Amino acid sequence: MIRVLGGPKRLCDGLTRRDLLQVGSLGVLGAGLGGRVGAAPEASSTAGLPGFGRAKSCIMLFLYGSHSQIETFDPKPDAPSQIRGEFGAIPTSVPGVNFCEGLPNLAAIMDKITVIRSVSHPFPVHGVAYATTGNPAIPLAMELSPRDPAHWPFIGSVVDYMDAGRGGGAADRPEVPRNLQLPFAFSSQRIGEVARAGPYGGFLGQAYDPICTEFLGQGTKKASKTLAALAWDDLEPYRGITPDSRFQISGVNGPSGTVTLDQLDRRRTLLQQLEDAHRGLSAGPAIDRHRETAYRLLQSPTFRQAFDLDLETWDTRALYGMTLFGQATLTARRLVEAGGRFVSVFWDEYGLAGTGWDTHWDHFPRMKDELLPGLDRTLSGLILDLDRRGTLDETLVVLLSEHGRTPQIGNVPGGGRDHWSRCYSVVMAGGGIGRGRVLGKSDKIGGDPVERRVSPKDVLATMYHLLGIDPAAMIRDRLGRPLPLVADAEVISEVLA
DSSP: OOEEOOSOEEOTTSOEESSOEEOGGGTTTTOOSSOOOOOOOSSOTTTTSTTTTOOSEEEEEEETTOOOSTTTTSOOTTSOHHHHOSOOEEEOSSTTOEEETTOHHHHHTGGGOEEEEEEOOSOOSOOHHHHHBOOSOOOHHHHTOTTOTTOOOBHHHHHHHHHHHHHOGGGGSOSSOSEEEESSSTTOSEESSOOOOOSSOGGGOGGGSOEEOEEEOOBOSEEEEEETTEEEEEEOTTTOBOTTOEEEOTTTSOTTSOOOHHHHHHHHHHHHHHHHHHTTTSOHHHHHHHHHHHHHHHTOHHHHHHTOGGGSOHHHHHHHOSSHHHHHHHHHHHHHHTTOSEEEEEEOOOEETTOTTOOSSSHHHHIIIIIHHHHHHHHHHHHHHHHHTTOGGGEEEEEEOSOEEOSSOBSSTTOBOOEEOSSEEEEEESTTBOSSEEEOEEOTTSSSEEEOOBOHHHHHHHHHHHTTOOTTOEEEOTTOOEEESSTTOOOOGGGBO
16 A cells, blocks of 8 residues: 555654655654664673573564553452452462463463563653663653654664674565564554654664554444543454454555555655655665665565465464454464564554553453453463464563552542552563463562562563573664663573573
């Protein structure tokens, strides 16, 4: 699909342009501020640990707004009711380990995953950039400014950059991009508040932003949402979508999945116009990289077919759940099988800000009707599907969020839990992660770790290690200063297989 836009639109790179000639998100995505500036070291500082490079690819699932540790992977059935909440606990397939009763499918596959119950940090804000980059501290003003020049690069952007630096030549032209994001550009489908920082190229430049899909489909269930004076009542795709819903990169994979030679020539002409229009705005290497990527993807049947969910059986699609999160995650599995390196799936806000997993109010109704069923079906479906296909051991799966939720339930309609970063849970599986393990322990109310405190930076370091990238490798920022990928972090050895 090729579009000429005559009005303002916020793109995946966070920029707004009027009367911009756009060939989908590939047109301007990543118009960079500089070229390649670093390389990976020859030997890893964590080479003595098992699993280095075990993961060929990574699927990162991010629950924006942040899930409650108590209503998911660390229930507290013996706590007072104002802590315990409305859900009970159920046993998992690992003796002695309980999950929230709203996660029966995940409880059944606990023997295939690892849960960390003691992740902690001091910043209880929606810090997607903090959770997914090596920046050791990000002020709130930066979290609300996606293109602040001090931002460090998103983990998927670093993987793309480091792999390109190590390979060079043809290795920098994979048939499937190394850094992809579904179901749409982060923070782009809701109104209210300001754009959030997070999955961007940071000081590597916009050339290393993720390539984002767009969602083409229809929700099937309505939801009503409020934010201060704003109200929203419409179909909510995270609750359900029609079977013909799809994801695509504009200008690459159209509804028919084919591109004629004439169409390809016309698109090359449009891309050339776009390059000319941006020649004075951005550095040449970034434009060249994106133009080459666009040309390559336009001609790649492997990449286009990865988005064709009709090639999956109905049973497989149902395994993931017929929701936006479920079908985006299934598409992510198809993309890594086609050769993708790092694919992110965000359960994002939709319609209004303050939604997603940000349950300050209506906590229990949303948990029952949307959030827990969707998470339970999708994450368990992904793990089971990868395992039966024989690819779980080479595919790293990580479930992240910015923080947790308060142990104390707020006295608001539907109950509410506010931001809480002192203790929360992360799930890891596959790609060199051990099976059936629980690391760390929280106190009686899920408020603070009492065993094996883990930083979100440690989680990132572990992901880099399993992907074959030394977390202590140095890259240079915009001022040429050498910085480690993740400072003051360690690989979490206890979770490694």
